Amino acid sequence: MGQGDIWFKGFIFAFAASIPLLLVSLVVVLFFWAWPAIIHFGWSFIFSSAWDPLADNYGALPFIYGTLVSSLIALLIAVPLGLGCAIFISEIYKSKTGEYIALMVELLAAIPSVVYGLWGIFVLAPFSAAYIQPVLGGMFGFLPLFQGPTSGPSLLTGGIILAIMILPTITALSREVLQAVPYSLRESAMALGATRWETFKVAVFGPARSGIIGAIILGLGRALGETMAVTMVIGNRPRVSASLFAPAYSLAAVIANEFAEAVTELNLAVLIELALILLVITIAVNGLARYLVWQTTLKK
Amino acid sequence: MIREIKERCFLAAVFFSAALAVLPLIAVLGYVFVKGIGALDLNFFTQLPAPVGDPGGGMANAMVGTFILVGIACLVGLPVGIFGGIWLAQYGSGKRGFIIRYSADVLSSLPSIVIGIFAYVLIVATMKRFSAIAGGFALGIIMIPVVTRTTEEMVKMVPRTLYEAGLALGLPEWRVSLQIVFRTAWNGIFTGVILAVARIMGETAPLIFTAFNTMYWNLRIDQPMASMTVQIYNYAISPFSQWQAKAWAGSLTLVFIILMVTLVVRKYSKRVYYG
Numbered sequence: 039m040g041q042g043d044i045w046f047k048g049f050i051f052a053f054a055a056s057i058p059l060l061l062v063s064l065v066v067v068l069f070f071w072a073w074p075a076i077i078h079f080g081w082s083f084i085f086s087s088a089w090d091p092l093a094d095n096y097g098a099l100p101f102i103y104g105t106l107v108s109s110l111i112a113l114l115i116a117v118p119l120g121l122g123c124a125i126f127i128s129e130i131y132k133s134k135t136g137e138y139i140a141l142m143v144e145l146l147a148a149i150p151s152v153v154y155g156l157w158g159i160f161v162l163a164p165f166s167a168a169y170i171q172p173v174l175g176g177m178f179g180f181l182p183l184f185q186g187p188t189s190g191p192s193l194l195t196g197g198i199i200l201a202i203m204i205l206p207t208i209t210a211l212s213r214e215v216l217q218a219v220p221y222s223l224r225e226s227a228m229a230l231g232a233t234r235w236e237t238f239k240v241a242v243f244g245p246a247r248s249g250i251i252g253a254i255i256l257g258l259g260r261a262l263g264e265t266m267a268v269t270m271v272i273g274n275r276p277r278v279s280a281s282l283f284a285p286a287y288s289l290a291a292v293i294a295n296e297f298a299e300a301v302t303e304l305n306l307a308v309l310i311e312l313a314l315i316l317l318v319i320t321i322a323v324n325g326l327a328r329y330l331v332w333q334t335t336l337k338k
Numbered sequence: 339m340i341r342e343i344k345e346r347c348f349l350a351a352v353f354f355s356a357a358l359a360v361l362p363l364i365a366v367l368g369y370v371f372v373k374g375i376g377a378l379d380l381n382f383f384t385q386l387p388a389p390v391g392d393p394g395g396g397m398a399n400a401m402v403g404t405f406i407l408v409g410i411a412c413l414v415g416l417p418v419g420i421f422g423g424i425w426l427a428q429y430g431s432g433k434r435g436f437i438i439r440y441s442a443d444v445l446s447s448l449p450s451i452v453i454g455i456f457a458y459v460l461i462v463a464t465m466k467r468f469s470a471i472a473g474g475f476a477l478g479i480i481m482i483p484v485v486t487r488t489t490e491e492m493v494k495m496v497p498r499t500l501y502e503a504g505l506a507l508g509l510p511e512w513r514v515s516l517q518i519v520f521r522t523a524w525n526g527i528f529t530g531v532i533l534a535v536a537r538i539m540g541e542t543a544p545l546i547f548t549a550f551n552t553m554y555w556n557l558r559i560d561q562p563m564a565s566m567t568v569q570i571y572n573y574a575i576s577p578f579s580q581w582q583a584k585a586w587a588g589s590l591t592l593v594f595i596i597l598m599v600t601l602v603v604r605k606y607s608k609r610v611y612y613g
Contacts, residue, residue: 046512047429053421054430057482058441064448064456071459122355130352139360141604146363148600150540152567153589156574157366160373160582202362209359233341235348263449265543266571290451290543297455298468298547313455317448324447 065317072314075307083311089276091301096308098315100276104193104286105316108268109261111197111282112204117254119201120208127209128216129238140213147206155270158199163190163271166198171283186281189273193286196272200264204257211256215249215331216242252331259324263316265290289316367593374590377583382591387553387569390578397588399555400564403470404539406557407549407565410474411538412531415481419534420527422482423489424515430490439490446483453479454544462548470556470563473549477538484537488530492523529603536599540592542567566592 075083079096086097123143127136171188178184219242227241243250273285274295289312300306381394388395422442426435457476462468496519504514520527542565550562551572566588573585 040510042513043511046515047425050421050425051429053418054425054438055434056418057422057438057445057486060479060482061441061445064453067456067459068452119355119359122352123359126352126356130349139356142360142363145597145600146366148536148540148596149366149593150542150567150589150596152540152542152571152574153370153593154366156570156585156589157369159574161365161369202366205359205363233345233348235345236341238348259447263447263451265449265451266567270571270574290449293451293455294543294546297458298550310455310459313452317452320447320449321444324444328443 068310068314068317072307072311074304075311078304078307083308084315087276087278091296091305094302094304096305098289098312100278101287101289101292101312102315103278104196104272104288105262105290105319107282108193108196108200108272108286108288109258111194112200112261113254113258115198115201116205116208116257120205120257121212121250123205123209124212124216125238128213129242130234140210143206143209147210151203151264151266152270154199154203155267158195158267158271159191162199163192163195166190166192166195170194170198175283182280183282186279186283188283189285191271191273191285192283193272193279194282196268196286196288197282199267199271200261203264203267204261207260208253208257211253211331212246212250215246215253218249219245248330248333252327252329252333255323255327255330259320259327262323263290263320265294269294289313370586370589370593373583373586374588377587378590382584382587386555387584390580395584397564397566397569397584397591399552400566400569400588401591403549403556403564404566406470406559406563407474407477407545408535408539410470410559411477411481412535414475414478415485415534416531419482419485419531420489423486423527424493424520426486426490427493428515428519442483442486445479446487449543450476450480450541451543454546454548457544457548465560467560468548468550468562470549470559470561473545473563473565474559476544476548477541480538480541480544481534484534485527485531488534489523489527492526492530493519495526496522529606532599532603536596536603540567540596542571546571 075096079086083096084098084102087099088095088097089100090096123139127140131139167188167190171184171192171194174194175184175188223241223245224237227237232240268288269291272288272291274287274291275285276287276292277284279286293309293313293316296305297309300309382396383401384398385394385396386399387397422438426438429435430438454476456479457472461472461475465472500522501514501519504518505511509517545565545568549565549568551568552562552564556563570585570588570592573581573588576582
């Protein structure tokens with residue numbers, strides 16, 4: 039190996055090695071900046087609902103609650119729809135039209151979240167208050183989740199906008215997983231006289247299952263970290279309410295709204311600690327998803 | 339009989355959910371188009387934002403700002419992504435390669451607002467003011483994983499024989515890597531870079547407390563800089579219908595650019611790879 043080769047290899051390795059370095063320094067720097075808040079509040083920070091910047095008293099519970107519940111609502115809506123859409127494209131309607139639908143779904147993943155947020159403020163939120171919430175209240179009003187006054191910007195509206203945003207992710211990934219299932223399996227089931235439903239149930243869903251779960255969790259990861267659209271429709275009120283119709287708040291939303299105006303050092307540290315909590319949740323969720331997706335796609 | 343009912347139910351459910359999934363997405367695009375086209379005019383592309391009540395006004399400074407921010411992001415993200423990707427493709431089969439690949443994966447899954455905070459504490463807190471550098475830096479980090487992965491994949495697609503032919507001619511390894519392998523893979527890498535640019539153009543969250551915003555012309559990268567996304571956000575949450583109309587117009591412009599870029603690049607890359 040010549041002198042030039044050694045230099046070249048070292049040069050490009052430095053760039054490659056900067057990626058893990060960047061990641062580690064990101065975590066370390068955030069931890070360092072959040073440290074004043076971590077020692078000031080301890081573990082009780084996570085379970086406290088206080089939010090009073092004037093008195094310098096803070097708690098993370100309403101934001102963690104808002105993030106988790108809005109993402110959960112998003113999954114409840116987007117998983118059946120996205121999975122159905124993926125089955126439609128890859129199992130039922132395998133033609134030019136199916137490919138166009140797939141392309142369209144992928145393009146929609148490229149639309150900026152602030153645009154979804156704009157639509158959310160002026161179209162979805164009023165629609166949610168006028169139609170979705172009264173209907174849900176009428177059907178399930180006996181549950182505390184669906185009681186109370188309706189409100190355009192609310193936890194439910196935040197969940198719905200997230201569902202729309204993660205639909206492309208879930209659809210595209212599930213489609214890939216479904217198409218990784220060998221055709222011979224489907225053909226054997228068909229040859230035995232199975233209907234399309236039976237073919238799917240017996241031959242496709244089994245091998246694809248852990249991959250589909252992975253796709254769902256990757257969608258969840260995207261929902262947890264999504265900022266702008268949620269900030270614009272969730273209502274931005276730091277309180278845990280029993281009702282989904284009430285305004286709420288999320289981790290990413292409070293950072294987006296208050297970070298530029300943080301006054302005291304503790305206020306800044308608290309917001310960075312919230313970011314750290316968000317970071318830990320998303321890394322854990324994505325790690326799990328990747329493990330599950332790897333399991334399926336590596337097996338083929 | 340029961341089998342047939344089940345089959346019918348299955349097909350109906352799948353068809354229904356596909357239709358329901360596409361519906362809100364079409365609604366979003368439809369609204370952006372209809373509301374945006376009504377608010378678009380030539381002023382929108384040539385003028386500064388106007389105060390409430392004044393007629394006209396546009397987003398010219400924000401459009402220029404977005405391109406400058408994307409340019410800074412490319413300066414940060416492309417060297418790391420491209421050289422890192424080449425290293426991964428050629429030498430990254432061992433443990434070090436696994437760690438780097440895994441880090442890139444984790445980096446790509448981080449919420450973009452967290453990366454914005456990183457840029458804030460590193461650059462804004464040090465310089466004691468919002469700046470285009472901080473915003474571009476944050477966007478650059480977001481680009482890195484995408485560019486790294488595309489470069490690695492594209493370099494790996496170059497036939498091994500080409501590499502060996504270069505070596506057999508007596509060329510040093512680094513010249514084979516750069517002048518033969520990289521140049522062959524360049525078309526594909528370029529596609530990946532353009533898709534990454536399209537993605538960061540739509541980012542808002544990492545910019546609101548790094549590049550911040552301004553209503554005036556600014557070409558200095560150590561000063562706050564306007565971007566289309568942050569401007570759309572500020573207009574969208576404002577109580578004035580005149581500004582809200584500008585938000586729709588900005589959205590239409592941004593969505594149009596991003597979708598066109600994505601579509602054209604896809605078509606172009608298909609021609610390159612699949613004949």
